[in-house]
Amino acid sequence: xxxxPSPFEYAPAxxxxxxxxxxxxxxxxxxxxxxxxxxxxxxxxxPSTEEVLAEVAEADExxxxxxxxAARRAHTRVWSRMVGAxxxxxxxxxxxxxxxxxxxxxxxESIDNGKPIKESRDVDIPTxxxxxxxxxxxxxxxxxxxxGNPDPQPLGVAxxxxxxxxxxxxxxxxxxxxxxxxxxVVLKPAETTPLTALLFAEICQQADLPPGVVNIITGxxxxxxxxxxxxxxxxxxxxxxxxxxxxxxxxxxxxxxxVTLELGGKAANIVFDDAPVDQxxxxxxxxxxxxxxxxxxxxxxLLVQESIAEEFLDRLKRRMTTLRVGDPLDKNxxxxxxxxxxxLEKIRELADIGEAEGAGRWSPPCELPDQxxxxxxxxxxxVSQAHRIAREExxxxxxxxxxxxxxxxxxxxxxxxxxxxxxxVWTDKGSLILWMASRLRAGVVWSNTFNRxxxxxxxxxxxxxxxxxxxxxxGLEGYLK
Amino acid sequence: MTLxxxxxxxxxxxxxxxATSSDAALRRFLHxxxxxxxxxxxxxxxxxxxxxxxxxxxxxxxDLAIRMVDLTTLEGMDTPGKVRALCSKAVRPDPADxxxxxxxxxxxxxxxxxxxxxxxxxxxxxxxxxxxxxxxxRAALDVKLADTREAIEAGxxxxxxxxxxxxxxxxxxxxxxxxxxxxxxxxxxxxxxxxLKVILETGELQTYDNVRRASWxxxxxxxxxxxxxxxxVSPAATLPVALVxxxxxxxxxxxxxxxVGFKPAGGIRTAKDAIRHLVVVNEVAGPDWLDPDRFxxxxxxxxxxLLMQRTKLRTGHxxxxxxxxxD
Numbered sequence: 001x002x003x004x005p006s007p008f009e010y011a012p013a014x015x016x017x018x019x020x021x022x023x024x025x026x027x028x029x030x031x032x033x034x035x036x037x038x039x040x041x042x043x044x045x046x047p048s049t050e051e052v053l054a055e056v057a058e059a060d061e062x063x064x065x066x067x068x069x070a071a072r073r074a075h076t077r078v079w080s081r082m083v084g085a086x087x088x089x090x091x092x093x094x095x096x097x098x099x100x101x102x103x104x105x106x107x108x109e110s111i112d113n114g115k116p117i118k119e120s121r122d123v124d125i126p127t128x129x130x131x132x133x134x135x136x137x138x139x140x141x142x143x144x145x146x147x148g149n150p151d152p153q154p155l156g157v158a159x160x161x162x163x164x165x166x167x168x169x170x171x172x173x174x175x176x177x178x179x180x181x182x183x184x185v186v187l188k189p190a191e192t193t194p195l196t197a198l199l200f201a202e203i204c205q206q207a208d209l210p211p212g213v214v215n216i217i218t219g220x221x222x223x224x225x226x227x228x229x230x231x232x233x234x235x236x237x238x239x240x241x242x243x244x245x246x247x248x249x250x251x252x253x254x255x256x257x258x259v260t261l262e263l264g265g266k267a268a269n270i271v272f273d274d275a276p277v278d279q280x281x282x283x284x285x286x287x288x289x290x291x292x293x294x295x296x297x298x299x300x301x302l303l304v305q306e307s308i309a310e311e312f313l314d315r316l317k318r319r320m321t322t323l324r325v326g327d328p329l330d331k332n333x334x335x336x337x338x339x340x341x342x343x344l345e346k347i348r349e350l351a352d353i354g355e356a357e358g359a360g361r362w363s364p365p366c367e368l369p370d371q372x373x374x375x376x377x378x379x380x381x382x383v384s385q386a387h388r389i390a391r392e393e394x395x396x397x398x399x400x401x402x403x404x405x406x407x408x409x410x411x412x413x414x415x416x417x418x419x420x421x422x423x424x425v426w427t428d429k430g431s432l433i434l435w436m437a438s439r440l441r442a443g444v445v446w447s448n449t450f451n452r453x454x455x456x457x458x459x460x461x462x463x464x465x466x467x468x469x470x471x472x473x474x475g476l477e478g479y480l481k
Numbered sequence: 482m483t484l485x486x487x488x489x490x491x492x493x494x495x496x497x498x499x500a501t502s503s504d505a506a507l508r509r510f511l512h513x514x515x516x517x518x519x520x521x522x523x524x525x526x527x528x529x530x531x532x533x534x535x536x537x538x539x540x541x542x543x544d545l546a547i548r549m550v551d552l553t554t555l556e557g558m559d560t561p562g563k564v565r566a567l568c569s570k571a572v573r574p575d576p577a578d579x580x581x582x583x584x585x586x587x588x589x590x591x592x593x594x595x596x597x598x599x600x601x602x603x604x605x606x607x608x609x610x611x612x613x614x615x616x617x618x619r620a621a622l623d624v625k626l627a628d629t630r631e632a633i634e635a636g637x638x639x640x641x642x643x644x645x646x647x648x649x650x651x652x653x654x655x656x657x658x659x660x661x662x663x664x665x666x667x668x669x670x671x672x673x674x675x676x677l678k679v680i681l682e683t684g685e686l687q688t689y690d691n692v693r694r695a696s697w698x699x700x701x702x703x704x705x706x707x708x709x710x711x712x713x714v715s716p717a718a719t720l721p722v723a724l725v726x727x728x729x730x731x732x733x734x735x736x737x738x739x740x741v742g743f744k745p746a747g748g749i750r751t752a753k754d755a756i757r758h759l760v761v762v763n764e765v766a767g768p769d770w771l772d773p774d775r776f777x778x779x780x781x782x783x784x785x786x787l788l789m790q791r792t793k794l795r796t797g798h799x800x801x802x803x804x805x806x807x808d
Binding site for chain 2: 012
């Protein structure tokens with residue numbers, strides 16, 4: 001299994017940064033213009049170099065109020081009165097601009113977030129454009145969207161808070177359905193990754209979107225709290241951690257606000273002994289190491305049938321030795337930087353606990369850069385349901401390997417978690433896939449693949465992974481009454 | 482039940498012999514190999530195709546690719562003159578640049594082997610000959626063996642045989658296996674023995690499961706190389722097929738300790754395509770296959786694009802196709 005060093009050393013292949021123009025400071029995007037924030041401006045850094053990229057305004061309560069008022073005005077006067085076909089034109093226009101500026105957005109996303117350029121270029125940005133195209137198509141067909149509701153109406157103003165793992169894609173998931181259904185938006189990106197959302201604000205200007213339809217306010221937890229608890233917000237949509245999701249649910253309890261929450265996960269990726277082995281290995285790698293494991297639906301638990309466990313792990317390890325960790329802008333990088341120091345500390349802590357609790361830790365030999373936040377791809381073997389690394393969301397490139405003997409045991413272990421966002425089933429037997437899928441308590445069950453997204457396919461969780469669905473017809477329902 | 486269990490004992494020679502001891506045993510073995518998920522295999526190949534190979538890595542890859550080319554002419558209109566011209570191209574691909582390496586071999590029909598052999602002399606470029614009623618393989622075993630012997634006696638260093646796809650697709654695996662064994666014996670009759678490349682014609686096998694099974698079948702029968710295609714059937718070499726066959730040679734080595742080479746042929750026309758294949762070799766089979774003894778490109782037009790890219794890299798500008806010889 002030992003690999004000889006390859007004479008085929010890939011030379012650095014950096015994507016040029018010249019295409020992006022990062023300003024030294026950014027304001028808030030309210031009512032169609034950039035304005036100063038009332039709070040204390042904060043810095044956003046590149047997680048791969050710790051270089052300060054820009055200073056970003058913090059929205060205080062007055063700014064949040066101004067943004068919500070602008071959104072309300074735009075909703076009452078313009079957006080809710082516009083016929084669907086006209087709204088669709090704006091969405092199509094935004095989608096096309098995203099495609100035209102795709103490389104610029106991708107480079108900026110990789111700089112601010114730390115994810116590999118091949119992922120922002122090939123996944124995040126194209127999928128974001130696809131969300132706008134898809135929802136543009138719905139804007140004039142909403143009477144067919146919700147069974148039993150022939151005349152659906154928008155809710156009004158949507159307050160949306162998104163995470164740092166897919167900043168631009170999550171923005172698209174939130175804004176596209178809201179606009180298509182006739183709602184207006186106040187969106188807060190995560191404090192560590194505000195730059196592509198602010199670029200999106202420019203795209204709104206470029207598309208001549210009426211002022212106030214989309215407002216982008218930056219800030220941290222306080223700003224988010226002010227937004228979701230603002231009395232004139234009709235809909236709260238949140239993607240992020242289960243803890244914050246709980247706080248939001250408490251804050252909006254007893255109000256008229258409609259809520260969708262897309263929270264954490266601890267997905268099981270289940271490999272049976274008759275699986276297409278090479279593709280299963282790929283699926284496991286993709287499931288946990290895609291986006292540094294900063295994925296709510298990451299396949300962070302590998303459940304592998306005990307009869308093939310040893311050899312399967314050998315194959316997985318061999319594959320992991322070819323993963324390339326490093327500069328997010330290098331086109332050959334597979335695993336980029338951890339998004340923040342805080343997140344890196346959390347991953348380290350949980351990994352250390354895994355080791356202390358007796359699980360076997362393994363990472364392929366890989367050199368990590370000195371500057372920035374890095375964590376090597378890691379697997380833990382000999383993990384049982386009692387280990388914390390089998391129960392808690394690590395949100396990093398760390399895989400816990402658990403074995404099972406029978407399909408029933410696989411289901412039992414897969415469901416034995418407070419979460420229920422996604423699951424993967426790997427087998428050549430179609431009937432077993434269906435048997436498993438009907439028993440797994442997860443919002444998405446992938447079979448013989450993992451981490452595949454499409455705007456037409458609803459996404460969301462069971463149990464502590466949240467409620468409501470995003471994408472597809474089901475996603476539209478969350479923005480209609 | 483899976484690759485994992487069905488090949489685990491192959492290091493033991495008796496288990497290897499057992500797999501080919503009867504039609505039933507061979508079927509059990511081949512159908513016990515793990516399946517290939519088409520979507521997943523194609524996705525993996527597409528993702529490897531996005532590797533960006535620049536500067537020093539590109540220079541290494543281009544020179545290596547030139548050294549791996551089996552420069553091929555397999556036409557009804559082949560003549561001694563055409564073959565001699567091809568041979569001088571193989572020896573000195575870029576007359577303007579003496580640092581340019583020669584190709585691995587030229588590949589011709591058996592009746593052209595003697596001409597090629599004479600033209601190549603002691604240049605180090607080998608002569609490969611197709612045989613066994615190439616490209617269809619539709620002839621009696623005696624005819625195929627005679628075809629092979631003709632190539633060997635004329636001095637072929639390597640024989641590229643085709644399998645009986647009809648027998649494979651109708652499930653007569655042992656027949657396919659026995660035929661490969663017989664051709665290999667014919668190859669071994671002279672001198673050091675000619676190297677045997679076994680062409681699966683993956684475009685006719687169609688499914689990746691078939692490609693994987695045929696790869697193992699050929700390796701169990703003793704192939705030195707497994708090769709995708711004749712170049713006469715479309716699709717010929719594709720990146721996902723290369724991926725599946727490289728997984729097969731990798732797994733075969735793991736199971737038996739023996740290294741089998743791989744040759745994609747047909748359809749690889751650009752340097753970019755060739756480099757993508759080398760990336761798959763590097764990351765799937767491993768760097769041990771980055772050697773002309775373990776990997777070849779069966780191609781005719783590929784060489785000139787490799788030469789053009791090589792010159793571009795060296796001089797910084799493109800020169801037109803008129804600056805490269807057409808042979």
